[in-house]
Amino acid sequence: MSKRNSPLCCRLFFATVALLVISRPAMTQTVMVELDHVSVCGSNLDALRQDFTDVGLTSDMGGPHGNGITQMAIIGFDDASYIELIAPIKPGVTAGSEWAKFMSEDAVTCAWAAGTNVLLQEVDRLKKAGIPVKNPEAGSRKRPDGMSIEWKTADVGTGTPGSMLPFMIEDETPRAWRVQTSASVQGAPVSGVENVVLGVSNLDASIALFRKAYGWPDPITETQKDFGKLAYFPGEPVILASPNGGGWLAEHIAKYGESPVAYLLNARDLAAAIKKYKLSGTKTWFGEKVAWFDAGKLKGVRLGVIGQ
Numbered sequence: 110m111s112k113r114n115s116p117l118c119c120r121l122f123f124a125t126v127a128l129l130v131i132s133r134p135a136m137t138q139t140v141m142v143e144l145d146h147v148s149v150c151g152s153n154l155d156a157l158r159q160d161f162t163d164v165g166l167t168s169d170m171g172g173p174h175g176n177g178i179t180q181m182a183i184i185g186f187d188d189a190s191y192i193e194l195i196a197p198i199k200p201g202v203t204a205g206s207e208w209a210k211f212m213s214e215d216a217v218t219c220a221w222a223a224g225t226n227v228l229l230q231e232v233d234r235l236k237k238a239g240i241p242v243k244n245p246e247a248g249s250r251k252r253p254d255g256m257s258i259e260w261k262t263a264d265v266g267t268g269t270p271g272s273m274l275p276f277m278i279e280d281e282t283p284r285a286w287r288v289q290t291s292a293s294v295q296g297a298p299v300s301g302v303e304n305v306v307l308g309v310s311n312l313d314a315s316i317a318l319f320r321k322a323y324g325w326p327d328p329i330t331e332t333q334k335d336f337g338k339l340a341y342f343p344g345e346p347v348i349l350a351s352p353n354g355g356g357w358l359a360e361h362i363a364k365y366g367e368s369p370v371a372y373l374l375n376a377r378d379l380a381a382a383i384k385k386y387k388l389s390g391t392k393t394w395f396g397e398k399v400a401w402f403d404a405g406k407l408k409g410v411r412l413g414v415i416g417q
């Protein structure tokens with residue numbers, strides 16, 4: 110599944126060029142989604158950071174957001190994607206955050222974002238495609254060194270931002286100010302976030318939603334015992350998972366709604382990743398091997414590694 114052979118900034122440039130080319134009226138518009146980052150919400154940032162440190166993924170403090178409600182830490186990878194750990198600045202004070210329900214727990218996969226450098230163009234395109242999308246809003250955070258980082262985001266679809274369709278983010282300040290490779294994963298067997306697994310109630314409806322939003326062809330499907338029926342759009346970062354009956358996935362969707370249920374990191378060397386991070390439960394997903402971090406140490410967060 111890996112398509113991360115160049116820095117994210119370069120891939121965004123080529124994706125933009127491709128978008129301009131395929132936007133001609135005579136052609137069917139297909140839009141690639143560039144996964145920018147994924148988020149894990151928790152009630153206490155220090156505890157959340159320690160959980161990830163315990164499995165070998167030590168984060169860097171990112172600082173408070175401009176909303177005055179939340180703060181974050183970052184695990185930045187070599188390919189410029191990252192895992193955001195987000196929690197309230199003041200314990201229990203989450204009013205005003207759209208991810209408040211997720212921050213009532215120790216750790217929950219909660220959102221994902223797609224990077225773009227043509228935000229207004231994408232907002233207009235999605236509106237014309239009949240997809241609910243909000244107008245861009247400014248966002249910011251202040252790094253521990255005092256530097257202010259600024260961006261714009263646009264929420265896409267319904268539900269909390271990034272719960273199903275990714276919210277879009279475009280940097281106002283240089284992206285390198287927002288994310289740098291964390292020392293704990295520099296040159297590591299994992300190079301970045303490769304896939305977000307979304308828990309969905311109705312697989313057919315969710316497939317139709319992504320196809321409507323991005324013009325993708327039909328996905329390929331298979332069934333996995335622990336995740337139910339999966340649908341993967343080749344070359345894209347999305348895997349949809351629909352439960353077969355009950356189980357943890359059905360319970361997660363009932364509690365949090367349709368939203369991310371797992372993240373997969375890209376492996377440079379899967380055998381080395383399995384050894385370094387003590388991964389287990391190896392399965393084959395769509396022709397590639399997937400192995401998992403200890404979910405118990407991550408308070409239930411399902412984080413895997415995918416590769417050959």
